[in-house]
Amino acid sequence: MSTETKIDPVTLTPAAVEKVRELLGGDDEQGRALRVAVRGGGCSGFQYALAFDQADEDDHRFEFDGVPVVVDKTSMQFVFGSEVDWVDGLQGAGFQVNNPNVVAACGCGSSFQVREEAPGEGAPAV
Numbered sequence: 001m002s003t004e005t006k007i008d009p010v011t012l013t014p015a016a017v018e019k020v021r022e023l024l025g026g027d028d029e030q031g032r033a034l035r036v037a038v039r040g041g042g043c044s045g046f047q048y049a050l051a052f053d054q055a056d057e058d059d060h061r062f063e064f065d066g067v068p069v070v071v072d073k074t075s076m077q078f079v080f081g082s083e084v085d086w087v088d089g090l091q092g093a094g095f096q097v098n099n100p101n102v103v104a105a106c107g108c109g110s111s112f113q114v115r116e117e118a119p120g121e122g123a124p125a126v
Contacts, residue, residue: 033068
């Protein structure tokens with residue numbers, strides 16, 4: 001019997017699940033998923049790009065509480081183990097990514113930097 005703890009590649013909080021369901025609710029959105037991606041840019045090096053999109057052939061695909069999520073192979077190394085949350089507060093409302101791979105973020109909170117060694121090293125293959 002294994003005592004290993006399974007790490008989900010990307011998880012969603014209950015608030016994020018509810019918001020994604022609300023946003024994907026229409027029949028015209030069939031087949032779409034929440035895409036969690038990382039793009040180069042910002043003052044710290046990387047930025048998150050969350051969007052609703054069709055899955056590509058090479059994407060990692062999961063379902064979290066019935067909500068479809070896709071991550072491209074390149075982004076997976078930067079977001080593995082992350083939690084997507086929906087926050088609604090004084091600073092505004094939006095999705096927030098809580099990423100254990102981040103070592104620094106810019107002051108405005110829109111970009112981040114990961115550790116120097118290859119992100120996701122030692123992480124189980126997905």
